[in-house]
Amino acid sequence: MSTQNSPRVALVTGASGGIGRASAQRLAADGYAVGVHYAGNKDRAESLVREITDAGGDAVAVGGDVADEAAMTDAFDAVERALGGIDVVVNTAGIMVLGPIADYDLDQFDQIVRTNLRGTFVVSQQAARRVRAGGAIINFSTTVTRTQFPNYGPYVATKAAVEGLTLTLARELRGRDVTANTVAPGPTATPLFLDGKDERTVQNLADAAPMERLGQPEDIAETVAFLAGPARWVNGQTIFTNGGLA
Numbered sequence: 001m002s003t004q005n006s007p008r009v010a011l012v013t014g015a016s017g018g019i020g021r022a023s024a025q026r027l028a029a030d031g032y033a034v035g036v037h038y039a040g041n042k043d044r045a046e047s048l049v050r051e052i053t054d055a056g057g058d059a060v061a062v063g064g065d066v067a068d069e070a071a072m073t074d075a076f077d078a079v080e081r082a083l084g085g086i087d088v089v090v091n092t093a094g095i096m097v098l099g100p101i102a103d104y105d106l107d108q109f110d111q112i113v114r115t116n117l118r119g120t121f122v123v124s125q126q127a128a129r130r131v132r133a134g135g136a137i138i139n140f141s142t143t144v145t146r147t148q149f150p151n152y153g154p155y156v157a158t159k160a161a162v163e164g165l166t167l168t169l170a171r172e173l174r175g176r177d178v179t180a181n182t183v184a185p186g187p188t189a190t191p192l193f194l195d196g197k198d199e200r201t202v203q204n205l206a207d208a209a210p211m212e213r214l215g216q217p218e219d220i221a222e223t224v225a226f227l228a229g230p231a232r233w234v235n236g237q238t239i240f241t242n243g244g245l246a
Contacts, residue, residue, distance in 0.1 A: 007058060008135075009083045010228060011035035011076065013066055013123055014093030016044040018190035019140070022217030023090050023224040024048060024059075030225055032088065033058035035079035039065060039093060058083060066093045066119030076126045087135040088228045089127035091120055094140060094158075096193075101153040109154050116158035117165075124169055124180075133177040136228050139166045141184040141238060146246040159184075163238050170236030179235040181227050186242025188215040211243035219243075 010027045014020035016038040024034050025048070034052060036059055038045035045061040052059040060082040064071030079086055095115045097108050120139055127137045141159040144152045163182050170180035187193060187205040193214075194202065206214045223241045227234060240246070 006084055007031055007033045008087040009033045009035070009079065009085055010088035010090060011037060011062075011079050011086055011127075012090040012092065013037040013119075014039070014091075015048060016041040018092070019185065019188060019217045019220045020090070020092035021048060022221040023092060024052070026218070026221035026225050027088070027090070027228060028052045028055070028057045028059065030229065031057075032228075033083040035059070035075070035083065035086070036061045037066075037075060037093070038063050066091070066123055067114045069122050072122050072126050076130055080130070085132055086127070086130050087132050088138070089123065089131060089136075090138045090224055090228070091123045091127075092140050093119055093123075096155050096195075098151040098155065100151055104154055112154050113158055116155070117161050120162045121165060124165065128169060128173065128178075131178050135178045136231075137166070137169065137173075137178065137180040138224055138227050139180070139182045141182045143184050143186040143240055143242040143245055145184065146240070167236050167238070179227070179232065181231075181234060181236070182238040183220065183223050183227070184238050184240045184242070185220045186215055186240070186245040188217060188220060190217055209243035209245040213243070215241070215243060 010032045012020050012024040015024040015036040028034050036045045036048050049059040049061045062075040062078045064075045139162050141163045144156050145160050166180050166182045
């Protein structure tokens with residue numbers, strides 16, 4: 001673990017927007033030094049780094065395709081060099097391309113599997129090798145694995161696999177004092193969720209939860225902060241953070 005005088009260090013993939021950004025902000029507010037990972041939006045990642053450092057925190061931007069082993073090795077190396085180690089990995093990076101299974105383009109299927117499943121595997125593999133004792137690995141699924149909405153089949157297939165992968169990883173980390181859990185958000189007001197949906201569809205999804213609203217990225221970041229820090233007895237679980245949707 002990091003020494004008493006050094007901050008814990010978190011690497012957040014997909015931190016340039018949405019849930020990843022909110023998670024990085026929340027962990028920084030909790031005193032973590034943060035590796036802010038981006039795939040394509042370097043400017044937003046560097047803006048978040050400035051925001052964290054201007055508030056007195058410590059952060060560094062790192063780029064790369066999560067499904068590329070060499071790129072992720074370099075990203076983990078860069079965070080360790082700049083911040084002194086890694087205690088928490090939050091893997092929010094993902095894509096969502098909707099469509100019915102019968103008509104789904106297989107090239108798009110390969111793309112979504114590459115990012116959501118292979119990407120999670122590559123990041124989890126690096127995390128399993130590097131996260132220090134007392135740390136946490138937090139992957140991301142979706143509540144749609146329970147609700148089974150039409151047109152989400154390929155996306156759900158990748159996320160159900162992430163759940164199984166993470167639960168197995170938790171057991172493989174026996175004796176390391178490192179937890180591995182999955183967060184499964186419900187409908188959350190992020191560009192990834194809102195893209196391509198009309199106002200009526202968004203409102204219907206908001207009304208579906210007993211809380212009668214969409215989740216906000218900050219709602220999901222609360223669960224991330226819990227699993228990253230105090231939740232040492234929560235391990236090998238999928239946490240559905242969805243306002244009671246399912």
